[in-house]
Amino acid sequence: MYEAETIDIAVIGGGHAGCEAALAAARLGKKTILFAISLDSIAMMPCNPSIGGSSKGHLVREIDALGGEMGKNIDKTYIQTKMLNTGKGPAVYSLRAQADKTRYHEEMKHTLENTPNLQIKQAEIAEIFMEDNHVAGVVTTSGALYRCQAAVLCMGTYMKGRCLTGDNITESGPNNLMPATKLSQNLLDMGIRLFRFKTGTPARMNKNSLDFSKMSPQYGDEEIVPFSFTNSSEEIKREQALCWLTYTNEKTHEIIRANLHRSPLYGGLIEGTGPRYCPSIEDKVVRFADKTRHQLFVEPEGENTEEMYIQGMSSSLPEDVQIAMYRTVPGLEHCEITRFAYAIEYDCIDATQLKLSLEFQDYPGLFSAGQFNGSSGYEEAAAQGLMGGINAVRYLDKKEPIILRRSDGYIGVLIDDLISKGSKEPYRMMTSRAEFRLLLRQDNADQRLTPLGYEIGLVSKERYDALREKERLTAEEIQRVQSTTITPAQKTQELLEKYGSTPIKSGVKLSDLMKRPELDYIKLAELDENRPMLPLAVQEQVNIQIKYEGYIGQQMKQVEQFQKLENRILPEDMDYETIQGLRLEARQKLNAIRPHSIGHASRITGVSPADISVLLIYLEQRKRG
Numbered sequence: 001m002y003e004a005e006t007i008d009i010a011v012i013g014g015g016h017a018g019c020e021a022a023l024a025a026a027r028l029g030k031k032t033i034l035f036a037i038s039l040d041s042i043a044m045m046p047c048n049p050s051i052g053g054s055s056k057g058h059l060v061r062e063i064d065a066l067g068g069e070m071g072k073n074i075d076k077t078y079i080q081t082k083m084l085n086t087g088k089g090p091a092v093y094s095l096r097a098q099a100d101k102t103r104y105h106e107e108m109k110h111t112l113e114n115t116p117n118l119q120i121k122q123a124e125i126a127e128i129f130m131e132d133n134h135v136a137g138v139v140t141t142s143g144a145l146y147r148c149q150a151a152v153l154c155m156g157t158y159m160k161g162r163c164l165t166g167d168n169i170t171e172s173g174p175n176n177l178m179p180a181t182k183l184s185q186n187l188l189d190m191g192i193r194l195f196r197f198k199t200g201t202p203a204r205m206n207k208n209s210l211d212f213s214k215m216s217p218q219y220g221d222e223e224i225v226p227f228s229f230t231n232s233s234e235e236i237k238r239e240q241a242l243c244w245l246t247y248t249n250e251k252t253h254e255i256i257r258a259n260l261h262r263s264p265l266y267g268g269l270i271e272g273t274g275p276r277y278c279p280s281i282e283d284k285v286v287r288f289a290d291k292t293r294h295q296l297f298v299e300p301e302g303e304n305t306e307e308m309y310i311q312g313m314s315s316s317l318p319e320d321v322q323i324a325m326y327r328t329v330p331g332l333e334h335c336e337i338t339r340f341a342y343a344i345e346y347d348c349i350d351a352t353q354l355k356l357s358l359e360f361q362d363y364p365g366l367f368s369a370g371q372f373n374g375s376s377g378y379e380e381a382a383a384q385g386l387m388g389g390i391n392a393v394r395y396l397d398k399k400e401p402i403i404l405r406r407s408d409g410y411i412g413v414l415i416d417d418l419i420s421k422g423s424k425e426p427y428r429m430m431t432s433r434a435e436f437r438l439l440l441r442q443d444n445a446d447q448r449l450t451p452l453g454y455e456i457g458l459v460s461k462e463r464y465d466a467l468r469e470k471e472r473l474t475a476e477e478i479q480r481v482q483s484t485t486i487t488p489a490q491k492t493q494e495l496l497e498k499y500g501s502t503p504i505k506s507g508v509k510l511s512d513l514m515k516r517p518e519l520d521y522i523k524l525a526e527l528d529e530n531r532p533m534l535p536l537a538v539q540e541q542v543n544i545q546i547k548y549e550g551y552i553g554q555q556m557k558q559v560e561q562f563q564k565l566e567n568r569i570l571p572e573d574m575d576y577e578t579i580q581g582l583r584l585e586a587r588q589k590l591n592a593i594r595p596h597s598i599g600h601a602s603r604i605t606g607v608s609p610a611d612i613s614v615l616l617i618y619l620e621q622r623k624r625g
C-alpha cells in the first residue's frame with residue numbers, strides 16, 4: 001500500500017448518486033475525489049433512457065431546488081418531454097423526459113471535470129481504511145491509499161455484480177462493465193449487513209429493423225416545462241423525438257410460459273430479490289395471467305444511435321427465447337437485437353444501519369447513498385447522493401446534519417422509509433408513499449427547499465432572490481384575485497356557459513369562480529381586465545394555491561400534528577432494553593434503528609402505538625428527572 005493523496009471526502013461511485021454527492025461536496029468547498037471502476041459509467045443509464053415520471057419527477061425537482069445537478073443535466077440532454085397525469089390533480093402531475101443517454105453521460109462528466117475542488121479517478125476501491133473506528137481513507141485494488149475523513153458509498157449495482165441471461169451467467173456490472181469484487185468482503189468484515197438484490201432490463205434493438213406502421217406514435221408536449229427552476233421553456237425548447245406504443249399478445253405469453261423453466265428467475269439461479277413495481281415480462285405473465293396483453297413503449301436511446309429500448313419487457317430468459325418472444329410483438333417481427341435483456345444481482349446494504357443523515361450509526365464519517373441503500377431508480381439514487389454529500393460536508397464541519405422530514409419533500413419520504421422500515425426489495429418511489437403529497441407537489445419544490453439550499457450553500461443569492469420575487473408576485477396576485485369581483489355581465493355568462501359552468505346572479509369574487517372544477521385562472525383571463533403580465537410559473541402558483549386552498553389548508557393541519565411527534569427528539573444515549581413496558585420486539589428494533597424522534601419511532605415496523613405511549617411517558621419522567 002502507498003499513500004497517494006490526502007483529501008477531505010472520497011465518493012465511491014460515479015453513478016447518479018455519486019455524481020450528486022461529489023458535486024455537492026466539492027461545491028461546498030471540500031477537496032473531493034469521485035472514484036469509479038470505469039469513468040464510462042459516469043451518470044450511465046443502464047436501464048430506461050428517461051428521467052422523471054410519476055413521483056420521480058418530484059424527486060428531480062427537489063434535487064434541483066436544493067442545488068443539485070440532475071434537473072439541469074436532463075434539460076440539456078432531453079429528446080422528448082411530457083407532463084404526466086395532467087388528467088388528475090396537481091399533486092400527481094409529474095414531468096418525464098426521454099434522455100439522450102450518451103449526451104447525458106457526457107454532459108455530467110464534463111460538469112464534474114470542470115468543478116473546482118473535484119477530481120474524478122478511474123479506480124476500484126477495495127477497502128475503507130478505518131482508524132479508531134473512524135473513516136481515515138480508502139484503498140484501491142492497486143494499493144493506493146487516499147486519506148480522507150469522510151466517504152460516501154455509492155456503488156449501485158456493481159458490488160459482486162452477476163448478470164444472467166438464461167444459464168449464461170457472468171460476473172459483471174451493467175453493460176458488461178467490470179464489477180466490484182473486493183469491497184463487499186471488507187464491509188462484511190467491518191460488520192456491515194449486506195442483502196442480495198436483483199433488477200433487470202429489456203433488450204435493445206436496431207431501429208432500422210422495426211416496423212413503426214404497426215405501433216402508435218407517442219408525442220412529446222408542445223409546451224416544454226423544464227426540470228430545473230433555473231431554466232425557462234424558451235431556453236431549452238428543441239425538436240423532439242418520437243416514442244412508440246405496442247403490446248405483447250397471447251403468442252408472446254405462450255412462449256414465455258413454455259420456457260419459464262429456463263428462466264433463471266423461475267429456475268432458481270437468481271438469489272437476489274427483485275423490484276415488485278418494475279416486474280420482468282416473465283413476472284407479469286405469471287402474476288397477471290388474466291391479462292391478454294401488456295403495453296410496451298419503444299423508446300430511442302439517443303439522437304446519434306439507432307438503438308431502441310423496449311420499455312415494459314425486461315427479462316432474463318435465454319437468448320433464443322428472447323428472439324422468439326420479441327418477434328411476436330407487432331412492429332418487432334423482424335427485430336435485430338443489439339443487446340439482449342438480462343437480470344443483474346448485486347450486493348446492497350440493509351439501510352436500517354444508517355441514520356437519517358445517511359451516515360452509518362456505527363462508523364462515523366461513513367455515508368451511503370443510492371441503489372446501494374436498497375432503492376431503485378436514477379432519481380432515487382441522485383436524491384440520496386445529494387443528501388449524503390451535503391451531510392458528509394456537515395460532518396466534517398461539525399454542523400448538524402440536514403434531515404428532510406416526510407412533510408418537507410419526497411426526498412424526506414424516501415430516506416425515512418429506507419431507514420425506518422428498511423426494504424426487502426429494491427425500493428421505488430411512488431406518490432402513494434407520500435402522505436402529504438398535496439403539499440409536496442413538483443411545482444412548489446423551489447418554495448419548499450430552495451431557501452434550505454441557499455442556507456446550505458448550494459444555491460446562489462441570485463437564485464434565492466429570484467424565488468423570493470416569484471413568491472412576492474404570487475402573493476400579490478392572489479390578493480388581487482381574491483379582491484376582484486366579477487359582475488354577472490353578458491360576457492361573464494357567455495364564458496361560464498362556454499365551460500358548462502352555472503351562470504351567476506350577482507357579483508362573485510374571481511377567486512371563488514376559480515374554485516369551480518370546470519374553471520381556472522387561465523380560463524377566466526378574459527373576464528379579468530386588470531390582470532398583470534406574470535411569468536407562467538407565478539400564474540401556475542396562483543391557480544393551484546387558490547383552487548386547492550381548502551385541501552391545502554387541511555393538509556397543513558395534518559402536518560402540524562405530524563410535526564408535534566417529529567419534534568419530540570429522542571436522546572441518542574437511550575437504552576431501550578431498560579425501558580419497562582416496552583415489548584421485546586420494540587426494544588430490539590429501537591436499539592437497532594435508534595430513531596431520531598418519537599415520530600420516527602412510530603414508523604418503525606414492530607413498534608406499536610402502545611410502545612409509543614410508553615416512550616412518551618418515559619420521556620416525561622426523564623424530563624422531570
Ligand SMILES: Cc1cc2nc3c(=O)[nH]c(=O)nc-3n(C[C@H](O)[C@H](O)[C@H](O)COP(=O)(O)OP(=O)(O)OC[C@H]3O[C@@H](n4cnc5c(N)ncnc54)[C@H](O)[C@@H]3O)c2cc1C
Pocket residue numbers: 012013014015016017018035036037038041042044045046047048123124125126154155156157158159174179180181183199200201278342343344369370371372375376377378381382428
Ligand atoms: C440492468 C439494470 C436494470 C435496471 N432496471 C431498473 C428499473 O427497471 N427501474 C429502475 O428504477 N431502476 C433500474 N435500474 C437501476 C438504476 O440503474 C439504478 O438505480 C441507478 O443507476 C443507481 O444509481 P447509483 O448511482 O446508485 O449506482 P450506479 O448507477 O449503479 O453507479 C455505481 C457506480 O459505482 C461505481 N463503483 C461500484 N463499486 C465500486 C468500487 N468498489 N470502486 C469504485 N467504483 C465503484 C461504478 O463504477 C459506478 O460508477 C436498473 C439497473 C440495472 C443495472
